[in-house]
Amino acid sequence: MKRVLVAAVVLVGVMASTAAAQDVKAVISNASKAMGVDGLNSIHYYGTAQNGNLGQNNNANQPWPLTPANDYVRAIDFAQTALRGTWQTYAVPVTGGAATLQAGQQNINAQSPWAQLLEIYITPWGFLKAAATNEAAMRSQTLDGKRYNVLTVTGSAKSPSGQPYRVVGYINRDTNLVERVQTWLDHEFFGDMLIEADYLHYRDAANGLKFPARIVQRRAGWPTFEMYVLGANPNPANLQQLLAPPAGRGGGAPAAAPAGGRGAADGRGAAPAAAPAAGGRGQGGAPAPAAAPNSEKLAEGVFRINGAYNALAVEMADHVVLFEPGPQNLQRARAVITETKRIFPNKPIRYGVISHHHLDHTQGLAEVVAEGITIVTPAVNRNYLVSAMSAPRTLAPDALAKSGRKPQVEGFVGDRRVFQDSTRTFEIHVIRALPHADGLVIGWLPKEKLLVYADMFNLPTDATGPVPNPPVVGTQVFAANMERLNLDAERIMSVHNLNPDRLTSRAELLKSLGR
Numbered sequence: 001m002k003r004v005l006v007a008a009v010v011l012v013g014v015m016a017s018t019a020a021a022q023d024v025k026a027v028i029s030n031a032s033k034a035m036g037v038d039g040l041n042s043i044h045y046y047g048t049a050q051n052g053n054l055g056q057n058n059n060a061n062q063p064w065p066l067t068p069a070n071d072y073v074r075a076i077d078f079a080q081t082a083l084r085g086t087w088q089t090y091a092v093p094v095t096g097g098a099a100t101l102q103a104g105q106q107n108i109n110a111q112s113p114w115a116q117l118l119e120i121y122i123t124p125w126g127f128l129k130a131a132a133t134n135e136a137a138m139r140s141q142t143l144d145g146k147r148y149n150v151l152t153v154t155g156s157a158k159s160p161s162g163q164p165y166r167v168v169g170y171i172n173r174d175t176n177l178v179e180r181v182q183t184w185l186d187h188e189f190f191g192d193m194l195i196e197a198d199y200l201h202y203r204d205a206a207n208g209l210k211f212p213a214r215i216v217q218r219r220a221g222w223p224t225f226e227m228y229v230l231g232a233n234p235n236p237a238n239l240q241q242l243l244a245p246p247a248g249r250g251g252g253a254p255a256a257a258p259a260g261g262r263g264a265a266d267g268r269g270a271a272p273a274a275a276p277a278a279g280g281r282g283q284g285g286a287p288a289p290a291a292a293p294n295s296e297k298l299a300e301g302v303f304r305i306n307g308a309y310n311a312l313a314v315e316m317a318d319h320v321v322l323f324e325p326g327p328q329n330l331q332r333a334r335a336v337i338t339e340t341k342r343i344f345p346n347k348p349i350r351y352g353v354i355s356h357h358h359l360d361h362t363q364g365l366a367e368v369v370a371e372g373i374t375i376v377t378p379a380v381n382r383n384y385l386v387s388a389m390s391a392p393r394t395l396a397p398d399a400l401a402k403s404g405r406k407p408q409v410e411g412f413v414g415d416r417r418v419f420q421d422s423t424r425t426f427e428i429h430v431i432r433a434l435p436h437a438d439g440l441v442i443g444w445l446p447k448e449k450l451l452v453y454a455d456m457f458n459l460p461t462d463a464t465g466p467v468p469n470p471p472v473v474g475t476q477v478f479a480a481n482m483e484r485l486n487l488d489a490e491r492i493m494s495v496h497n498l499n500p501d502r503l504t505s506r507a508e509l510l511k512s513l514g515r
């Protein structure tokens, strides 16, 4: 009796999965017909767009800043797996002054990493093509009163953990149109980062092609790309021309532009830039040039940990405080921690004060959390950091995932946090009224008259050069705050290397303002 029951259960299971497979096939086929994807080998669409700068919001609890991407043109060849997008950005540089025109581009081909290729597979057409040729599972879900067939497609691209990347598409059960596509990408700061694109207000093009008039792509919760699509062409006759980068600009090599509309092709973007133009940019976490020492003693028990982004290690009676413990990436954070431990082998690093929440200053924080270091930052940044450092990290398990630690983030209230014991005083002050970021702090060693800061100004390379006109807003705010706090800074250490690399002073800073 028992054996018969087992057999019956197995049989039902087989029947159910066969029926499900037929359902999945029918859903994909119906959607492909409705969207005009049968016979669609390539597509060209155009309109006006905006790029969002991931992790560079001016307040940790607000959307990523958007910059215009006008004259946005995109071509995708589904048969050859290729994509090219171009746009024009007209925006004010982060230092202020007149707006400048910048050309942006994005080039993806079959050899590109998944982080870029996903841009093809999260389009509604690319998703359906992937669903038709890969393993797909289906469930139904109701969102905002609309019923969806939700397909999870697993392809051959694998994450560092060996887990395949998944793409999930929401097909409206009434219209058979793809209205949302999701995937998850490993990210050093955000962990398994949700990338989600909404496709709204479908319109008709030639040959039965349907295209969304509105596209919104979000990463880690806020839009990184938005577009109003004005028109679309299936199988454009000039496809090769649309896909070819202009001569002399890289000859078809994938552009530097990160996938997903994260800034202009030159990597600088036009949104509030992460870094001043001079020094330290684009080194991608590579260690300082071989000749440079790993650290440099600035005062008794006070060391600059050298790199493209510098950190400051401050010795207290029974522990060490690090200012800017996790910039750039995990590798850089590890290097900062290792060097600090080498200098102070007998004292634990207890606190890590971040200058501000921007991604280029926090992307390595998972290493800091894994080390058991408490992150110290104004309360405004706390939830953002806790949420990122608590996210699942299954696609690329890092030191934090392996440590199993929960993030310790002290979000201090008010304008200051002072580290003080019998040996030293190290003051952390919140900068007021800074456009660049809320909750940005400086570190001040009153006895040593040494100040550490990030991102507020960029001194001219030649101190005798002309005073910037209009003056750099960040420099003015920095000067006003030093005045307010009465900080007589004889030496100022910049997190970003100055050009030429040096410590500066309050006097030099004021001089750059013509004072």
Ligand SMILES: [Zn+2]
Residues within 6 Å of the ligand: 273, 274, 275, 356, 358, 436, 437, 455
């Ligand atoms: Zn910044």
